[in-house]
Amino acid sequence: MDELMGRVPEHWTKTSLGDVADVQAGHSNLRPYFLPLGAAGVGVVAASQVGRHGRVSDFSARRVPDHVAASMTRFRLREDDLVCVRSGEVARAALVGPGQDGWLVGTSCLRVRVRNGDRVSPRYLLHYLAHEEVRAWLVARSSRSVISNLRTRTALDLPVLLPPPAEQRAIVEVLAALERKEEAHRRVAEETGKLRTSLADRLLTGTMHVTDG
Missing domain, CATH: 3.90.220.20 (DNA methylase specificity domains)
Structure with missing residues (x-):
């Protein structure tokens, strides 16, 4: 082993x-x-x-x-x-x-x-x-x-x-908590990507304007 x-x-x-x-x-x-x-x-x-x-x-x-x-x-x-x-x-x-x-x-x-x-x-x-x-x-x-x-x-x-079974359960709980955080970060990253795509389209076609300063 x-x-x-x-x-x-x-x-x-x-x-x-x-x-x-x-x-x-x-x-x-x-x-x-x-x-x-x-x-x-x-x-x-x-x-x-x-x-x-x-x-x-x-x-x-x-x-x-x-x-x-x-x-x-x-x-x-x-x-x-x-x-x-x-x-x-x-x-x-x-x-x-x-x-x-x-x-x-x-x-x-x-x-x-x-x-x-x-x-x-x-x-x-x-x-x-x-x-x-x-x-x-x-x-x-x-x-x-x-x-x-x-x-x-x-x-x-x-x-x-x-x-031992109690230790197995504790391991599962720790990893499950990390998986929930990973899933939350993945969703934030997905939404940020969608926002970036939407803003890029509007900025690069002139439908949204930015100013210096």
Whole structure:
């Protein structure tokens, strides 16, 4: 473990992902069941829905009929499951929210389901999977052809470092606070960019004037 993350406190537990979670590869081919965009049905999480900020996006998600999803219980998602990209940009992960409860995990993803939420916080595990050293470990062990591919067995073998549950919760709270600040700054930057574009257009076309001094 030390070679993955460096030295860690002695009271932390050293284990593997397979010891604390079940890992399920997505359905091999849901494409024939896809409904037209905008149609009602059960959503499918593909790699494009696994956001870079740890959230699953509903935007442009494909859907399948309810009766099809009902026959695929092995691939169903629950709130607080993790979805990890296994094909292409491997190891990017996101937490399933209430809006995706009951959806299906798609071909290009793995579902990671914590077995004991009292022992392992799914949100702590999400941050752990996002750590650059952990992602590098997974990427280095992914098979490569035209695109990288993360095997289920590799994910199960991932070394996992676990602080005590109370410490996990404290870590999650600190990182969540920082994420909220980051999001606030991002929104300020976006609005400032819009203002700059608007003012530049008016200034450079003479519809707004500035004076010296």
